[in-house]
Structures are given as structure tokens and as C-alpha cells.
Amino acid sequence: NGRPLDGRVAVITGASSGMGADTARRLAELGAAVALVARRREKLSALAADITSSGGTAIALPVDVTDRVAVRTAAQRVADTLGPADLVFNNAGVQLISAIDALEVDDWQRQIDLNVTGVMNVIAAFLPHLTAAAERGRPADLINTSSIAATRILEKFSIYSGTKAYISHLTRLIRVELGRKNVRVNAIEPGMVDTELPDHVTDPDASALMAGLLRDIECLSGADIAETVAFIAALPRHVNISELVILPTAQA
Ligand code: NDP
Numbered sequence: 402n403g404r405p406l407d408g409r410v411a412v413i414t415g416a417s418s419g420m421g422a423d424t425a426r427r428l429a430e431l432g433a434a435v436a437l438v439a440r441r442r443e444k445l446s447a448l449a450a451d452i453t454s455s456g457g458t459a460i461a462l463p464v465d466v467t468d469r470v471a472v473r474t475a476a477q478r479v480a481d482t483l484g485p486a487d488l489v490f491n492n493a494g495v496q497l498i499s500a501i502d503a504l505e506v507d508d509w510q511r512q513i514d515l516n517v518t519g520v521m522n523v524i525a526a527f528l529p530h531l532t533a534a535a536e537r538g539r540p541a542d543l544i545n546t547s548s549i550a551a552t553r554i555l556e557k558f559s560i561y562s563g564t565k566a567y568i569s570h571l572t573r574l575i576r577v578e579l580g581r582k583n584v585r586v587n588a589i590e591p592g593m594v595d596t597e598l599p600d601h602v603t604d605p606d607a608s609a610l611m612a613g614l615l616r617d618i619e620c621l622s623g624a625d626i627a628e629t630v631a632f633i634a635a636l637p638r639h640v641n642i643s644e645l646v647i648l649p650t651a652q653a
Pocket of ligand 1 (some may be wrong): 441559591592595597599
């Protein structure tokens with residue numbers, strides 16, 4: 402009669418908005434203690450208070466995941482307050498699409514810093530937690546947020562797609578090494594989800610392209626992704642969904 406994620410300790414990066422926030426809320430409802438990671442402190446505190454007042458357990462960890470030392474410190478905070486993490490939703494990411502010849506080199510760098518380096522910083526800081534959980538016979542999940550952009554040819558998505566292709570292939574490779582240690586590794590590759598993601602795009606044509614998609618079809622919600630993450634994590638320990646594409650029904 403317990404809940405599917407009772408006793409789990411989950412870390413969610415990008416928890417201040419979009420699919421990270423919805424996933425944090427859902428994992429907490431299903432019994433996990435959640436550590437909320439992102440930069441916007443007020444958003445995290447409000448969400449943590451919300452979860453706590455509904456009877457859940459949550460801590461806010463305002464951290465920029467591109468800062469390796471800060472992420473390591475946050476991992477120690479998780480261990481000290483909630484115990485070692487056994488579910489890591491490595492989800493913070495940014496999408497700044499533009500034409501390649503516009504040479505938006507600062508935007509290129511921001512995407513690489515967060516979607517590649519930030520994702521690696523989180524893996525480095527929390528992998529010891531996951532292997533420790535697995536050694537104790539507990540489920541352990543590393544779930545990385547990739548995108549359908551990892552495999553599709555989408556105009557103006559080049560740098561973003563490159564970072565997501567990196568995440569998807571990295572996931573396939575480390576799954577082999579960690580699976581042997583009973584740590585499950587997964588990449589989710591969503592299509593269009595209605596979140597704050599397009600708000601950061603500066604290229605006007607690229608913004609119009611995203612807005613068009615959002616207007617024309619019924620997109621996924623953060624809650625749809627939350628349900629998917631919960632499903633992956635609640636499976637029996639010997640079952641590893643390694644790669645999962647999730648699309649709005651009407652998206653090509
Ligand atoms: P949001 O923009 O709503 O969420 C992004 C999250 O990342 C925010 O919580 C943001 O919080 C956090 N973040 C940004 N920079 C940093 C940083 N340096 N350190 C820590 N946290 C940071 O968009 P989504 O929910 O859509 O995005 C989540 C993931 O989903 C991303 O990896 C995105 O690429 C991926 N994705 C999204 C799709 C979509 O259609 N929306 C489709 C496929 C994949 P803060 O600003 O407070 O730091």
C-alpha cells in the first residue's frame with residue numbers, strides 16, 4: 402500500500418520551471434524526497450514550500466550547474482540532509498537557436514556550457530550517490546534530458562542539436578558501464594513541450610518558428626514528462642528504459 406517512490410531521494414536540475422518543476426512535484430507526490438536545483442532561488446523556495454505543505458519533503462538548492470564546485474557542494478548538502486540521491490533527473494538545459502552564419506558565438510557557448518558541461522558536472526557530483534545506492538540493493542536512476550533535436554535535421558538548431566546528440570550518445574555509452582553496477586541510465590527525448598524554453602530565443606525567425614508549433618498543435622505539458630520520469634524510475638530494478646522518445650500526437 403506504499404507509494405511507488407517511497408524512500409527514494411531525487412535530485413532534479415532545472416527544477417525552477419517547465420518540466421523540471423512539474424517532475425519535482427510529481428516525484429514528491431509519489432513519495433520521493435526531492436532536492437530542487439536551478440539558479441532562481443525564489444522559484445525553488447516557493448516550490449519547496451508548496452511540496453512541503455502538501456506533506457512532501459523538499460529542499461531548495463540554488464546552484465548554477467555550470468559551476469563544478471557549487472554542484473559538488475550541493476551534492477554534499479543532499480547527502481547530509483536527505484541521504485544519497487538514488488534518482489537524478491539531469492534536466493537543466495537551454496535552447497538558443499539561430500542561423501549558423503549569424504555567428505551568435507555567445508549563445509553557442511551558453512548552450513555548450515549548460516547542456517554539455519553542466520550535465521557532466523551533475524553526473525560527476527552525483528554518480529557516487531547512485532553507485533552507493535545500487536550497492537545497497539536499491540534502485541538507482543540517472544535520467545538525462547535530451548531531445549528529438551538529437552536526431553532530427555531542424556534548421557537553426559545546429560548547436561543545440563549538437564549538445565543533445567552529445568547527451569543521447571553519452572547516455573548510451575555510460576549505460577553500458579553503469580548497468581553492470583545496477584545503475585540505470587536513460588535519455589528522454591521529448592518533442593515540443595510547453596515550457597519557458599522558447600522564451601530565451603533571441604533570433605526573431607527562430608522564435609516565430611517555435612511559437613508557430615506551440616500555436617498549431619497540442620503540445621506536451623511538463624506534467625506529461627513528469628509522468629514519464631516517474632514511470633521509468635518506478636519500474637522493477639532489472640528493467641532499464643534506455644532511451645525514450647515522447648512526442649505530441651500531432652507533431653510530425
Ligand atoms: P525551461 O526553460 O522552463 O527550464 C529550464 C530549466 O533549467 C529552468 O529551471 C532553469 O532555471 C534551469 N537552468 C537554466 N540554466 C541553468 C543553470 N546554469 N544552472 C542550473 N539550472 C539552470 O525549459 P524546459 O523545461 O523545456 O527544459 C528542460 C529541459 O528539456 C532542457 O534540457 C531542454 O533542452 C529540454 N527539452 C525541452 C523541450 C521543449 O520543447 N520544451 C523539448 C526537448 C527537450 P533557472 O533559470 O532558475 O536556472
